[in-house]
Amino acid sequence: MARLPYPDPATLPPAARELSARLPQINIFRMLAGSGPSFVPFMALINAYLNEGLLDAELRELVILRVGHLCGSGYEQHQHRRVSRMLGMSPERIAAAEGALPSPLFSEAENAVLAFTDDQVANVKAGAALFAEARKHLGDAGMQELVIIIGIYLLVCRYLETFEIELEETDIATSGLDEIRRSMEGHD
Amino acid sequence: MARIPYFDTAKATGRAAKTYEKLPNLNIFRMLGHSGDMIDGFIKLGNEILIHGDLDPVLREIAIVRTGVLRGSKYEVYQHEEISRKIGMSEELIQAIHEGPDAKIFDETQRQVMRFTDDVVKNTRASDATFNPLAEKLGYKQLQELIITIGFYTLVSNFLETFDVDIEEPGHKSGVKLPGMQA
Numbered sequence: 625m626a627r628l629p630y631p632d633p634a635t636l637p638p639a640a641r642e643l644s645a646r647l648p649q650i651n652i653f654r655m656l657a658g659s660g661p662s663f664v665p666f667m668a669l670i671n672a673y674l675n676e677g678l679l680d681a682e683l684r685e686l687v688i689l690r691v692g693h694l695c696g697s698g699y700e701q702h703q704h705r706r707v708s709r710m711l712g713m714s715p716e717r718i719a720a721a722e723g724a725l726p727s728p729l730f731s732e733a734e735n736a737v738l739a740f741t742d743d744q745v746a747n748v749k750a751g752a753a754l755f756a757e758a759r760k761h762l763g764d765a766g767m768q769e770l771v772i773i774i775g776i777y778l779l780v781c782r783y784l785e786t787f788e789i790e791l792e793e794t795d796i797a798t799s800g801l802d803e804i805r806r807s808m809e810g811h812d
Numbered sequence: 813m814a815r816i817p818y819f820d821t822a823k824a825t826g827r828a829a830k831t832y833e834k835l836p837n838l839n840i841f842r843m844l845g846h847s848g849d850m851i852d853g854f855i856k857l858g859n860e861i862l863i864h865g866d867l868d869p870v871l872r873e874i875a876i877v878r879t880g881v882l883r884g885s886k887y888e889v890y891q892h893e894e895i896s897r898k899i900g901m902s903e904e905l906i907q908a909i910h911e912g913p914d915a916k917i918f919d920e921t922q923r924q925v926m927r928f929t930d931d932v933v934k935n936t937r938a939s940d941a942t943f944n945p946l947a948e949k950l951g952y953k954q955l956q957e958l959i960i961t962i963g964f965y966t967l968v969s970n971f972l973e974t975f976d977v978d979i980e981e982p983g984h985k986s987g988v989k990l991p992g993m994q995a
Contacts, residue, residue, distance in 0.1 A: 627943065628947070628952045629952070655956075658953060659953065659956035659957065659960060660866060660953050661860040661864035662857060662860045662956075665857040666857055668853050668856065669854065672853040673853070748883045748974075749970075749974055749976075755815065765847060767846075767975075768844065768846050768850075768975075771974050772854065772971065775966060775970050778963060778966050778970075779964060779967060781936055782936050782937075782963045783959055783960070783963060785937035786932055786943065787956075
C-alpha cells in the first residue's frame with residue numbers, strides 16, 4: 625500500500641487529467657498526477673532524457689539501473705529492467721548493472737560511466753580522474769546529460785521509496801517509452 | 813574554476829535560444845548550455861517549483877538550502893540564501909538551516925521540514941517518524957511538491973559540484989525575480 629492515496633482523476637486539473645490518461649498506466653505516473661504544477665514539466669523532463677538524448681540507450685539504462693540499485697529502489701529497477709529487456713539487453717548485462725565494476729560484460733565507456741555514477745551518487749562531486757575518463761567517451765554535452773539523468777533518477781528513487789509506490793500486479797507489455805513520447809505531444 | 817568551459821550563450825539556437833531570452837544571468841545557466849535544447853526541460857521544472865507551487869516559500873527555501881548544505885554545494889546555498897533573504901527570512905533563520913533541525917528558531921512545521929529533508933537526502937525513504945507528522949500538516953499535494961523540490965535540488969547540487977560552477981563576483985546582478993521577493 626502506498627503511503628498516500630492515488631489521486632482521483634476527476635479532481636485533477638484538465639491538463640494533468642488528460643496527460644495522466646495518455647501515459648502508460650503505471651503507479652508512479654498515477655501518483656505523480658497529483659503533484660500539482662510540476663507534473664507536466666516533470667514528465668516532459670523524463671521524456672526528453674529517455675527519448676531525445678544523445679547517450680546510447682543501453683548505456684543510459686545501465687546508469688538508471690545502477691542508481692536504482694544504489695538507492696535500493698526495487699520499483700525503479702523493476703521498471704527499467706523491463707525497458708532494458710525491450711532494448712534487447714541480455715539478462716547477464718542487466719544483472720551486471722548491480723554487480724562489481726569493472727565488468728567484462730561492459731564496454732570501456734560503460735565501465736567508465738558506471739564508475740563515475742557510483743562516485744557521483746556517493747560523493748556528489750565525482751573525482752577528477754573518473755570525470756576525465758567518462759568525459760573522454762561522452763564529451764561535454766554527454767556529460768551534462770549523464771549528470772542530469774543520474775539526478776533525475778535520484779529524485780525518482782526518493783519519490784518512489786518515500787511514498788512506497790507498489791509494483792503493478794501485471795507489467796505493461798512494452799517499454800513504455802513510445803507511449804511517454806506520444807503522451808507528451810502538445811504539452812510544450 | 814569550472815571543470816569545463818562555460819557555454820557561449822550567444823551561440824544558442826532553437827529552444828535553447830528562446831530559453832536564454834528569459835533566464836537570469838547566472839553561471840549555472842551558462843554552464844547548462846552544453847545541453848542544447850535539453851536545457852528547457854530542466855528550466856521549466858525549476859520554474860514550476862519556484863513560481864507555481866502551493867508550498868509556503870519559506871518552507872521551500874529551507875528544504876532547498878538544507879539540501880545544498882547536506883550535499884556540500886556552496887553555489888546552491890549561496891544563491892538560495894540570497895532568495896531566502898529577499899523573501900524576508902532573517903539571518904538567524906538562515907543560519908539555523910546550517911545548524912540542524914533542533915535549532916531553537918524553527919517553528920514546528922519548519923523543524924519537521926528540516927527533519928524530512930535530512931531523512932530523504934540521507935536515506936532515500938523518509939521514516940514514519942518524519943513522514944507522518946508532516947503529511948498530516950502539509951497534505952498530499954504539498955508533500956509531493958516538497959519531495960520533488962528536494963529531489964530536484966539534489967540533481968542541481970550534483971550538477972553544480974561536478975562541473976565546479978563558480979559563484980559570481982560580489983555585486984553581480986543576476987536579475988532573479990520570484991513571487992514574494994523584495995527588490
